[in-house]
Amino acid sequence: xxxxxxxxxxxxxxxxxxxxxxxxxxxxxxxxxxxxxxxxxxxxxxxxxxxxxxxxxxxxxxxxxxxxxxxxxxxxxxxxxxxxxxxxxxxxxxxxxxxxxxxxxxxxxxxxxxxxxxxxxxxxxxxxxxxxxxxxxxxxxxxxxxxxxxxxxxxxxxxxxxxxxxxxxxxxxxxxxxxxxxxxxxxxxxxxxxxxxxxxxxxxxxxxxxxxxxxxxxxxxxxxxxxxxxxxxxxxxxxxxxxxxxxxxxxxxxxxxxxxxx
Amino acid sequence: xxxxxxxxxxxxxxxxxxxxxxxxxxxxxxxxxxxxxxxxxxxxxxxxxxxxxxxxxxxxxxxxxxxxxxxxxxxxxxxxxxxxxxxxxxxxxxxxxxxxxxxxxxxxxxxxxxxxxxxxxxxxxxxxxxxxxxxxxxxxxxxxxxxxxxxxxxxxxxxxxxxxxxxxxxxxxxxxxxxxxxxxxxxxxxxxxxxxxxxxxxxxxxxxxxxxxxxxxxxxxxxxxxxxxxxxxxxxxxxxxxxxxxxx
Ligand SMILES: Nc1ncnc2c1ncn2[C@@H]1O[C@H](COP(=O)(O)OP(=O)(O)OP(=O)(O)O)[C@@H](O)[C@H]1O
Ligand SMILES: [Mg+2]
Numbered sequence: 212x213x214x215x216x217x218x219x220x221x222x223x224x225x226x227x228x229x230x231x232x233x234x235x236x237x238x239x240x241x242x243x244x245x246x247x248x249x250x251x252x253x254x255x256x257x258x259x260x261x262x263x264x265x266x267x268x269x270x271x272x273x274x275x276x277x278x279x280x281x282x283x284x285x286x287x288x289x290x291x292x293x294x295x296x297x298x299x300x301x302x303x304x305x306x307x308x309x310x311x312x313x314x315x316x317x318x319x320x321x322x323x324x325x326x327x328x329x330x331x332x333x334x335x336x337x338x339x340x341x342x343x344x345x346x347x348x349x350x351x352x353x354x355x356x357x358x359x360x361x362x363x364x365x366x367x368x369x370x371x372x373x374x375x376x377x378x379x380x381x382x383x384x385x386x387x388x389x390x391x392x393x394x395x396x397x398x399x400x401x402x403x404x405x406x407x408x409x410x411x412x413x414x415x416x417x418x419x420x421x422x423x424x425x426x427x428x429x430x431x432x433x434x435x436x437x438x439x440x441x442x443x444x445x446x447x448x449x450x451x452x453x454x455x456x457x458x459x460x461x462x463x464x465x466x467x468x469x470x471x472x473x
Numbered sequence: 474x475x476x477x478x479x480x481x482x483x484x485x486x487x488x489x490x491x492x493x494x495x496x497x498x499x500x501x502x503x504x505x506x507x508x509x510x511x512x513x514x515x516x517x518x519x520x521x522x523x524x525x526x527x528x529x530x531x532x533x534x535x536x537x538x539x540x541x542x543x544x545x546x547x548x549x550x551x552x553x554x555x556x557x558x559x560x561x562x563x564x565x566x567x568x569x570x571x572x573x574x575x576x577x578x579x580x581x582x583x584x585x586x587x588x589x590x591x592x593x594x595x596x597x598x599x600x601x602x603x604x605x606x607x608x609x610x611x612x613x614x615x616x617x618x619x620x621x622x623x624x625x626x627x628x629x630x631x632x633x634x635x636x637x638x639x640x641x642x643x644x645x646x647x648x649x650x651x652x653x654x655x656x657x658x659x660x661x662x663x664x665x666x667x668x669x670x671x672x673x674x675x676x677x678x679x680x681x682x683x684x685x686x687x688x689x690x691x692x693x694x695x696x697x698x699x700x701x702x703x704x705x706x707x708x709x710x711x712x713x714x715x716x717x718x719x720x721x
Contacts, residue, residue, distance in 0.1 A: 268593075268596065268597050269596065270593050270596060270597075299602075303599055303601075306596075306599045307599050309597075310597065310598075311597040313590060313593065313594065313597075315590050317588075317590040317591060317593065317594035318594070319591065319594070319595075319608075319609050319613075320613065320691045320692055320693075321609070321612040321613055321690055321691050330598065330600070330608065331598035331599060331600060334600065334601075334604060334608075335598065335599045335600060335601075363692035364692065365691070365692035365693065366692065379598070380597070380598075383598060383599070
């Protein structure tokens with residue numbers, strides 16, 4: 212997947228600071244992701260990978276710096292040299308371009324599969340119920356669950372729930388898709404199914420993807436860039452081939468050794 | 474004893490009206506209490522201190538002052554300030570505010586036990602703040618709160634007997650009249666026990682039915698067994714049911 216951008220990055224972090232109490236997780240982090248890029252974040256536990264995705268979904272508030280989506284300020288901006296929060300109304304416009312799939316699926320148990328998928332397209336994007344349903348059926352087909360439309364989420368297996376969650380995120384037509392260890396809560400034998408679905412999406416769309424995964428083989432296949440994090444900083448950045456076969460930084464070598472069990 | 478029966482028969486024509494007043498207070502009070510509970514319950518967990526602060530104060534105030542005093546205050550003191558309400562309205566308002574304050578805590582607690590992942594998924598789908606609550610959070614919290622609300626509803630029914638003191642001809646008034654006619658406390662208050670119990674039982678049915686329905690909508694449907702609906706015990710808290718269901 213090559214860079215199809217017009218120059219403006221899909222995602223840009225400028226000096227982003229994130230603290231939890233005294234714990235400084237991100238200390239002036241800078242990086243950007245070009246449109247259509249598939250970027251995998253790797254790094255030891257606690258290095259801030261999830262925090263980065265959660266900031267992008269506005270599930271956490273930054274303590275400083277700017278996050279830009281397609282060049283648009285998302286959560287904060289500078290007015291003069293004052294750092295101010297952007298009102299929710301404007302945030303929502305930008306948030307529409309970002310979608311997320313969670314480790315724990317987080318389907319709404321009070322709704323059927325179909326209702327989960329069309330809720331936001333109908334009420335947020337303003338699609339007609341019919342259009343949203345048509346699109347939902349198409350997506351269910353794509354994730355390999357055409358016959359589960361009217362099932363209750365509580366009756367589905369973990370792998371099925373995660374595929375519905377992927378369809379639900381895609382139904383919003385996001386430009387950017389965030390995937391945080393989406394197969395970690397699944398039984399090993401169904402991980403491959405879900406990865407297959409994601410591989411398919413990577414192949415058939417030009418969605419910008421930011422993913423955190425321990426599935427290195429998968430990362431190698433779908434991503435075109437890998438960022439190695441440690442203590443909230445990027446210690447190394449490379450294409451997957453280089454990163455996994457010939458890492459330069461000592462921290463990366465140690466980390467990969469530990470994960471790949473080599 | 475036959476005198477007792479005769480007095481009972483003589484007072485039967487008033488019974489319907491008396492039960493009606495009690496039911497009006499109970500249901501009116503319950504509806505108002507639920508509205509109060511929703512506003513205060515969600516209000517007391519918003520981020521804005523300007524909403525949260527007053528919500529907490531109102532909750533603590535109405536929980537911390539006695540229902541009788543509240544009723545008397547609304548009925549006897551408020552008119553001094555030129556604000557007069559009918560006795561029935563006073564009873565409904567007092568019951569609604571008092572039990573609403575308790576129910577607000579139930580609402581808050583149930584909302585807080587909806588997993589945060591549900592809020593986060595709703596944010597990720599860019600649902601608006603009110604929409605999130607109405608379509609995602611509340612339906613899940615509702616199933617959790619019904620058993621506790623059912624308990625409060627029964628307490629509210631019993632609390633409504635205080636309205637007798639502000640001239641309302643409710644069920645308690647009717648029992649008191651019967652006691653005066655018969656001078657038989659055992660008999661008249663015995664009738665009272667039975668009548669309040671029957672109403673409470675019917676209300677409990679209704680709440681059990683609501684709970685079963687809410688659980689079914691969450692896909693935790695044990696298909697409602699008659700025992701669940703007609704049983705007297707308030708339902709097992711849904712959370713416990715869910716944990717058990719997870720194992721099965
Ligand atoms: N809600 C929170 N409150 C307090 N500290 C938090 C919170 N969320 C994350 N942290 C802290 O922030 C740091 C980074 O956490 P983060 O979840 O981003 O790491 P991660 O790279 O995703 O790790 P993992 O591989 O284990 O998922 C950790 O030190 C963590 O303890
Ligand atoms: Mg993480």
